[in-house]
């Protein structure tokens with residue numbers, strides 16, 4: 091009995107000491123408002139138990155609360171750790187420029203992606219980002235248009251081959267997901283994997299499975315500690331998929347390096363039209379990275395594999411989600427769809443030639459539609475950063491305590507009436523027609539933003555144009571100008587019904 095009392099006293103003393111050492115942290119946190127029902131002791135536990143639908147619901151609820159009080163910031167967990175959600179544009183811009191460390195929760199992904207820049211500590215990320223930037227230059231991204239356009243055409247033809255046109259409602263998710271997977275496999279690795287016709291190709295299945303397993307671990311807080319997770323079935327599943335996921339890029343990287351050294355023509359590689367004797371017309375991201383890393387600060391084979399896999403994992407579902415929301419929005423707003431179809435029809439006339447980069451430049455309304463869809467339904471609705479060991483003095487005057495987890499609400503910033511006016515929640519592509527001063531943050535901002543955003547926009551526009559050119563997208567028209575699409579969260583935000591639409595031939 092006396093031992094129990096001593097233990098309880100010790101725990102209380104430890105907690106009191108912990109709080110005393112963090113008194114400045116809690117003092118600063120007091121200045122930040124909390125939505126009703128949020129911010130409790132062991133709040134993290136409460137939120138983990140809520141499940142993935144609730145995570146998105148709370149992000150939306152708290153962002154709306156932040157808008158309503160005009161502060162653009164809410165505190166939603168205080169113990170044992172402080173978590174703050176931010177949606178005010180100026181504060182978000184400051185945070186994304188100055189707080190570059192990712193939150194510790196992102197370490198969970200490193201089991202699969204190793205030290206790839208996306209979730210690596212800043213010291214590693216800087217080197218990786220420097221290596222990646224030239225591979226994402228405008229000329230290289232433009233060189234992928236022909237591949238994406240061919241895949242887009244395949245996508246629209248496959249829908250007809252499968253009898254999806256004129257036969258009522260269906261989920262378009264497997265098709266758009268196969269389109270983004272095949273496009274990224276060909277542009278990132280240089281391999282043609284036709285996911286539209288064969289969704290069970292082992293490598294492509296492994297990409298899908300790993301994305302799904304990683305989403306599961308994020309929402310199952312009891313699997314966060316490594317010593318528990320190691321004994322779970324999820325760990326075994328991830329290990330199996332990882333082996334499959336690594337095998338193809340490892341093999342290709344090895345072959346390309348060998349071919350490169352056999353040719354011994356490193357210095358001339360930039361000028362070559364085709365490389366490594368494979369007769370490829372378009373160099374893949376991997377080709378570019380190998381060339382760059384041979385010439386400059388060499389990336390090891392493992393580092394190359396990590397970065398290529400991240401492109402595949404970061405670029406597949408996110409772009410598919412964006413295509414899905416855009417199509418559903420077009421079904422809900424037939425007059426906007428007709429305006430888009432008119433633009434496409436006037437531009438191409440009766441020709442069914444494949445789309446090229448000049449077409450993309452010319453299709454201005456398409457660009458507005460895609461941006462507006464990404465604004466209202468950002469595939470990554472929130473991102474987590476860390477305040478580090480110094481306090482963060484924000485433009486709004488608020489000081490964020492050190493070591494805080496900062497959840498940047500992209501959803502909140504993209505719908506903030508202070509920025510977008512009273513029609514912030516409405517679907518109105520024309521808001522991007524005049525000199526738009528508001529910033530949409532769907533690809534994040536600052537030095538750690540999405541390096542693939544130009545590629546992604548290109549891919550989404552091509553898929554949407556390929557479908558609208560041939561088919562009318564049909565669905566329940568929305569009653570008002572504020573679209574409602576029930577969504578859930580699993581790493582990405584995603585429509586609960588997996589994007590159900592119907593297609594009619596034009």
Ligand code: HEM
Nearest residue numbers: 208401404405408409412469470473533534540541542546
């Ligand atoms: C619509 C599609 C996409 C969306 C909405 C999106 C969104 C984002 C966001 C919000 C981030 C920043 C995450 C953070 O700050 O924690 C990010 C990072 C990143 N994205 Fe994307 N992304 C998309 C497509 C792509 C594609 C197609 C690629 C590759 C081809 C890609 C590659 C990356 C990489 C490598 C990073 C890490 C950048 C760094 O930390 O330096 N993304 N993306």
